[in-house]
Amino acid sequence: MNMRTNEAGEVPAWTVEDSKVADEQGWGLFNIDDSGYGEIQRDMEANRFEYDEDAIDFVQRQADAGDVVATKALKIHHRPTPCDAEDEDPGPRAPSSPASSTGHSEAPSAIAQTVLKAAQRMQAANVVIEVDMVGPTIKIDARAVPYITQGGAFTVCGERAGGLISEAQSYADLAETVTLTDAMAFVVDGYLDEFIEPPETVKDAINTSFWRDLHPEIAGIEPDSVVGEAVVALLHDIESVCTRVYAEDGGAVESEIAESMKALAYRQCLVWYFG
Template identity: 50%
Template sequence: MDTQARIKAAAQRMQVVVIRADKEALKVEIDARSLPGIEENQPIITLVGEAADNLFSEAEAYWEGDVTFAEVLAFLVEGYLEDFRVIPPKAVRERIDADFWCDLDATLASEEGNSCVGEAVVKLLNDVQAICTRIYAEDGGKVEPHYVEKLKAIALRQCLVWYGG
């Protein structure tokens, strides 16, 4: 997708965001409280001085073709807002293939996936699953089922070690 198309798509997604830009005063106000993931009590974000000037300079660098300056600002602001999004933590079970890992301890499965232990568990289980399910040859060669079960058992045991300390 070319840059102009990405800018137009971002501007479309950002229609609910109110952006008031005053280049003369070097001030940008962003009201993004209606975006998913932005808390309703989040105050209006205000960029002034150098921060606003940097945003305007970057916008001018992207401003070409049939995109408007407002669309370019929306494109840049969308990336800026990622720092303010509140993404609810997902449990480990939501970040792995629960059918493949059906023997995972229920308490561990409900652990927050972005905690130290949860993140390690998610990475290990997803990596082991990738190894177990990958096709290694044109003829469909893959890891033998009894080795898959052994790898799964080892991974699940390691997860319990991390969880139990």
């Protein structure tokens, strides 16, 4: 490990790989001076922590769990690591927050709200997460997530899986009002971001085999533009209605009716785009 040395002792160097790990978790080391010391702060772009203190507490919990990067960050931040603090008197603890009858705090913290929103997104997207703590292994079925790559099926093993599990445990401990399952969904939500490739055009965002007659100029616009977003949403909705099976015996929208609905959708797209 590369080290810097000053009067206070040896300070580990913060590497690009360390920064990547911190970025994934929503924090970073900033304002590193010539002595090698810096400050743990929240990553404002990631927006996972409301305050820098929340990020520092999270890193401390990661270090308590044995996370090497978090332990290194605390040394650079010049905050005691778990090993350093073993012989120290922790002193009186601050009083805990008022608890409800369920044992949780009355109001969820900002971190808890962020975690729960991510868990709801994962549930709405029908993402299935299976965790084997012993392996450790995490199996993720994200095939229903829009624009996911690699077929949407992932198996995370070994050190990476252990890191994600440890991160989830830290969020669960820090947020207090969320379960480990919720925290795991939050961590997986961030993990899947690496494998989502948003479409560049409306054509990329729709089923072109179903919408063969969409005007080429409309098909070429950006899907996140005002008109593009409306077109993509409309075509997805109409396709869903036309292809859905409504009964066990195969009841579905008649082909002639489906074609008339598609024609109306094409016409609406033209109105939105050309006026």
